[in-house]
Amino acid sequence: MKPRSPQANGQHLTEQLGATGLRLTPQRQQVYDVLVQKRDHPTAEEVFIRAKKAMPEISHATVYNCLDALVKSGLARQVNVERGATRFCPNMIEHGHFHCSACGTIYDVDLPHELPCVAVPQGFKPQGYDLTIHGICLDCAKKK
Amino acid sequence: MKPRSPQANGQHLTEQLGATGLRLTPQRQQVYDVLVQKRDHPTAEEVFIRAKKAMPEISHATVYNCLDALVKSGLARQVNVERGATRFCPNMIEHGHFHCSACGTIYDVDLPHELPCVAVPQGFKPQGYDLTIHGICLDCAKKK
DNA sequence: CAAACAATTTAGAATTATTCTAAATCTTGA
DNA sequence: TCAAGATTTAGAATAATTCTAAATTGTTTG
Numbered sequence: 005m006k007p008r009s010p011q012a013n014g015q016h017l018t019e020q021l022g023a024t025g026l027r028l029t030p031q032r033q034q035v036y037d038v039l040v041q042k043r044d045h046p047t048a049e050e051v052f053i054r055a056k057k058a059m060p061e062i063s064h065a066t067v068y069n070c071l072d073a074l075v076k077s078g079l080a081r082q083v084n085v086e087r088g089a090t091r092f093c094p095n096m097i098e099h100g101h102f103h104c105s106a107c108g109t110i111y112d113v114d115l116p117h118e119l120p121c122v123a124v125p126q127g128f129k130p131q132g133y134d135l136t137i138h139g140i141c142l143d144c145a146k147k148k
Numbered sequence: 149m150k151p152r153s154p155q156a157n158g159q160h161l162t163e164q165l166g167a168t169g170l171r172l173t174p175q176r177q178q179v180y181d182v183l184v185q186k187r188d189h190p191t192a193e194e195v196f197i198r199a200k201k202a203m204p205e206i207s208h209a210t211v212y213n214c215l216d217a218l219v220k221s222g223l224a225r226q227v228n229v230e231r232g233a234t235r236f237c238p239n240m241i242e243h244g245h246f247h248c249s250a251c252g253t254i255y256d257v258d259l260p261h262e263l264p265c266v267a268v269p270q271g272f273k274p275q276g277y278d279l280t281i282h283g284i285c286l287d288c289a290k291k292k
Numbered sequence: 293c294a295a296a297c298a299a300t301t302t303a304g305a306a307t308t309a310t311t312c313t314a315a316a317t318c319t320t321g322a
Numbered sequence: 323t324c325a326a327g328a329t330t331t332a333g334a335a336t337a338a339t340t341c342t343a344a345a346t347t348g349t350t351t352g
Contacts, residue, residue, distance in 0.1 A: 082230070084231070086226070087228070087234045102269075102272060102274070105275070111272075113268055113269070114266070114267060116266055122258070122259060122260055122281060123257070123260070124281060125246075125255070125286065128246060128283060128285055129283045130281045131282055131284070132283070133280060134229075134279070134282070136277060136279075137268060137276075138276050138278070139268070139272060140273040145271055145272070145273055146271075
């Protein structure tokens with residue numbers, strides 16, 4: 005059991021969504037469950053395919069809608085590391101990403117305790133940041 | 149005259165491309181010029197439109213090819229801050245990006261002198277990183 | 293409870309972003 | 323000059339995302 009996992013229970017989802025003026029629906033619960041069950045940074049298309057197994061009637065547009073709802077409510081993050089489909093991540097604990105340029109896998113990585121306090125220009129209001137490290141992962145480094 | 153701008157002269161481009169086994173062609177020069185002339189992080193589509201003004205016969209596929217060639221040769225960076233088209237940046241001096249979530253503008257920002265030395269897992273080979281700060285830019289903060 | 297209203301979902305069309313294909317063109321070296 | 327390889331081109335194909343209008347669901351109010 006992963007102690008760091010946010011609870012996938014309705015309580016938490018309802019609260020977070022509600023604070024953004026959104027409702028918890030069976031589809032949103034399902035999409036969230038998909039994200040939590042396999043944390044491999046799936047694309048919207050992959051989430052769609054997985055969600056359909058438990059909920060065959062779910063549509064493409066709904067998956068996008070649900071993912072957007074989760075992101076807006078602070079229940080998931082969008083991850084953009086390269087050209088192509090955006091990926092999604094339900095880990096809301098502060099972390100960065102390692103993107104393997106050989107196999108494309110994305111790994112969560114801890115951020116340094118000393119957060120990089122980047123000086124943004126005067127008057128700019130920073131609200132969050134994304135750090136992505138590009139390189140070769142262990143598996144690919146071995147294979148070479 | 150921007151002292152920080154890399155020279156857009158053929159010499160430099162030829163060397164950098166050559167080191168990657170690629171040639172400097174008029175199209176690649178043109179695409180590079182477009183990036184340097186207006187550093188507003190254009191999408192491939194925007195680069196295409198701008199390049200066509202000086203080189204009307206240039207094609208879509210060529211712009212993608214040229215951008216990829218420049219990125220591979222270390223003459224430009226890809227910038228992925230959100231869903232949608234990838235953007236391009238010819239500033240190869242180490243820097244991060246500020247993405248205004250209100251107007252979508254992307255600003256280059258200096259990185260802290262103390263680089264965040266993130267601990268990647270054992271055996272992983274980091275090769276570079278991207279830092280994006282999301283928030284509200286000065287102009288949008290004023291308008292509100 | 294029933295009507296009215298708002299939010300959400302759905303299928304599928306539409307749009308946008310990117311890649312692919314095959315033929316034509318250009319460059320380079322024998 | 324010729325062959326081989328790299329590059330460009332137009333346009334088709336594919337992938338990713340958004341939009342639309344109708345149906346459904348949930349909520350609120352009379």
